[in-house]
Amino acid sequence: MARKRFPRNDPADVDRSASAVARGxxxxxxxxxxxxxxxxxxxxxxxxxxxxxAQERESNRALLDERIQAEQVRLLYGGLLVSTGGVLLxxxxxxxxxxxxxxxxxLLVWAACMMGNQVWxxxxxxxxxxxxxxxxxVARWATLWAIGSGISGMLWGAGSFxxxxxxxxxxxxxxxxxxxxxxxxxxxxxxxxxPSFYAFILPAMGPLVxxxxxxxxxxxxxxAFISFVVTIALISFGRSYHRILIESLRNRFENEAMMKRFAxxxxxxxxxxxxxxxxxxxxxxxxxxxxxxxxxxNHDLRQPLHAMGLLAGxxxxxxxxxxxxxxxNTISASMEALEGxxxxxxxxxxxDSGTIVAKPVHFSIRQLFDKLRLEFDAEAAAKDLSLRxxxxxxxLFSDPVLIERTLRNLISxxxxxxxxxxxxxxxxxxxxxxxxxxxxxxxxxxxxxQERIFEEFVQLANPERDRRKGLGLGLSIVRRLCALLGHELxxxxxxxxxxxxxxxxxxxxxxxxxRRQPVEPVIEPGQLSGKTVVVIDDDVEIQAAPxxxxxxxxxxxxxxxxxxxxxxxxRFGRDIPAILITGSASPQLVSIAQEKxxxxxxxxxxxxxxxxxxxxxxxxxxxxxxxx
Numbered sequence: 001m002a003r004k005r006f007p008r009n010d011p012a013d014v015d016r017s018a019s020a021v022a023r024g025x026x027x028x029x030x031x032x033x034x035x036x037x038x039x040x041x042x043x044x045x046x047x048x049x050x051x052x053x054a055q056e057r058e059s060n061r062a063l064l065d066e067r068i069q070a071e072q073v074r075l076l077y078g079g080l081l082v083s084t085g086g087v088l089l090x091x092x093x094x095x096x097x098x099x100x101x102x103x104x105x106x107l108l109v110w111a112a113c114m115m116g117n118q119v120w121x122x123x124x125x126x127x128x129x130x131x132x133x134x135x136x137x138v139a140r141w142a143t144l145w146a147i148g149s150g151i152s153g154m155l156w157g158a159g160s161f162x163x164x165x166x167x168x169x170x171x172x173x174x175x176x177x178x179x180x181x182x183x184x185x186x187x188x189x190x191x192x193x194x195p196s197f198y199a200f201i202l203p204a205m206g207p208l209v210x211x212x213x214x215x216x217x218x219x220x221x222x223x224a225f226i227s228f229v230v231t232i233a234l235i236s237f238g239r240s241y242h243r244i245l246i247e248s249l250r251n252r253f254e255n256e257a258m259m260k261r262f263a264x265x266x267x268x269x270x271x272x273x274x275x276x277x278x279x280x281x282x283x284x285x286x287x288x289x290x291x292x293x294x295x296x297x298n299h300d301l302r303q304p305l306h307a308m309g310l311l312a313g314x315x316x317x318x319x320x321x322x323x324x325x326x327x328x329n330t331i332s333a334s335m336e337a338l339e340g341x342x343x344x345x346x347x348x349x350x351x352d353s354g355t356i357v358a359k360p361v362h363f364s365i366r367q368l369f370d371k372l373r374l375e376f377d378a379e380a381a382a383k384d385l386s387l388r389x390x391x392x393x394x395x396l397f398s399d400p401v402l403i404e405r406t407l408r409n410l411i412s413x414x415x416x417x418x419x420x421x422x423x424x425x426x427x428x429x430x431x432x433x434x435x436x437x438x439x440x441x442x443x444x445x446x447x448x449x450q451e452r453i454f455e456e457f458v459q460l461a462n463p464e465r466d467r468r469k470g471l472g473l474g475l476s477i478v479r480r481l482c483a484l485l486g487h488e489l490x491x492x493x494x495x496x497x498x499x500x501x502x503x504x505x506x507x508x509x510x511x512x513x514x515r516r517q518p519v520e521p522v523i524e525p526g527q528l529s530g531k532t533v534v535v536i537d538d539d540v541e542i543q544a545a546p547x548x549x550x551x552x553x554x555x556x557x558x559x560x561x562x563x564x565x566x567x568x569x570x571r572f573g574r575d576i577p578a579i580l581i582t583g584s585a586s587p588q589l590v591s592i593a594q595e596k597x598x599x600x601x602x603x604x605x606x607x608x609x610x611x612x613x614x615x616x617x618x619x620x621x622x623x624x625x626x627x628x
Contacts, residue, residue, distance in 0.1 A: 079189045121148040150199035157207035191241040205231040362508035363400040378616040386422030397508035414440035436503040444495035454479045553582035577617040
């Protein structure tokens with residue numbers, strides 16, 4: 001396939017075209033186009049800025065040039081007083097030195113013309129200072145100054161003829177020195193404006209060169225040559241001075257404009273920052289309000305849900321109608337789903353609002369495992385699953401409360417989705433670093449779905465959205481907790497074999513021992529009316545001891561469930577199995593419950609869960625001394 005070639009202009013053709021244009025044969029030149037034709041045929045340059053941007057740049061450049069011109073004119077008129085003083089001094093010196101060799105009337109007329117020109121220029125300065133020039137009048141003021149400079153230069157040039165002493169080389173050298181000195185001094189002022197500079201230096205120095213050339217003597221030719229060289233040097237220096245001055249003015253104004261832009265941008269950034277901070281504060285306030293709402297709703301709704309669940313369970317035991325039993329079972333399942341909803345939404349709200357702050361300490365992983373075993377033993381036993389805890393690394397450094405919450409979600413998920421086999425919770429050393437791991441023999445997770453399970457409300461094994469199987473927030477909470485703690489979270493899963501979730505936690509050291517003061521009972525058994533009934537007989541206290549104590553944490557009369565359980569245990573002289581029911585389990589309460597060896601349940605307590613835990617405790621499995 002032939003490759004298409006685009007026509008290119010040969011350099012020789014371009015040169016010929018340019019020559020044709022120069023000769024005026026524009027129609028004979030194929031490369032020539034009129035400006036309108038060029039506008040139609042000029043290709044678009046993708047790198048060129050858009051038209052509005054280019055127009056804005058041109059406008060800014062024009063404004064900058066106007067500011068520079070205005071500053072030039074201001075510098076000219078601003079230095080006129082000093083310039084006038086120098087001119088008067090130079091005129092006076094010339095008159096005094098040449099008074100005896102030049103006719104008096106010539107000197108006086110020349111001096112009067114110089115004075116008149118300066119007076120006129122001072123008048124212009126006065127008008128200039130009282131009428132601030134705008135962009136339309138700046139050029140006119142510059143022209144007036146150039147006219148004054150030209151008149152001054154012509155007067156000094158006329159002096160080269162009127163004040164020239166033919167037979168006195170000394171006076172000739174003096175006159176040349178005065179003209180060169182005045183021109184050099186004026187350079188610092190009129191160099192700001194090239195038209196004024198040329199209007200002065202050419203008529204001032206030119207006649208001096210010509211007058212010496214006319215004389216024709218060797219000395220005059222030497223003076224003419226020196227005057228010419230000095231003139232060229234002054235012109236070169238004046239142009240350089242002008243260029244440096246213009247560049248300095250341009251840089252100054254550009255810097256000022258840049259500073260204004262920066263100031264404007266800073267103001268905009270400050271306003272944007274204030275708006276962002278206000279929005280952030282509003283969002284944080286909304287998050288706090290949401291968290292407070294969930295916390296209040298969580299606490300206030302647990303009590304009626306707890307009562308509704310117990311009443312539904314009691315109703316199911318008293319009726320024989322299958323429809324009523326099915327209805328009570330549905331109510332119990334709904335209560336259990338609501339309990340999970342409250343817990344998980346409250347956790348999500350606290351994590352999103354930033355109210356949960358990690359507080360890492362050194363803690364024992366074995367104590368944490370004992371606490372979790374007490375919580376999940378009954379649930380695993382109800383599904384005939386083995387639940388094992390193994391800890392090869394004893395101490396970790398992290399937030400034990402958040403680690404416990406993370407493991408609780410992982411263990412709960414593992415038990416929920418495992419139908420046979422068991423769950424293993426371990427702390428193993430891998431590469432010298434402790435890893436907390438939760439293994440299960442569940443169905444496993446496909447590789448293409450392993451990332452989705454950490455998203456909110458995603459449940460792979462619950463497409464029908466059965467709330468009894470959870471809400472799909474557990475693993476999302478786990479990921480957020482790990483991010484808050486700064487711990488690496490990993491997962492390995494194989495469909496049909498199970499899954500393992502790993503959490504990398506820094507190693508810790510043994511914390512200092514804290515001696516706990518024994519809890520003195522502050523409640524008498526008689527104050528437990530309505531909570532637990534204990535029959536006491538002096539002869540058969542041990543035989544009549546209850547098999548299980550179930551106590552609410554908050555009791556009337558100034559005591560609590562912990563005191564009640566301690567009182568009953570002391571009364572009968574042995575550690576009676578106990579279950580503590582509470583609306584909100586604080587870390588201190590959970591730690592005390594684990595230390596004293598009884599389980600705790602969060603309200604609302606579902607009858608089925610309570611019945612399962614009661615059977616588990618009465619059979620002897622709930623005793624911490626019987627656990628391994």
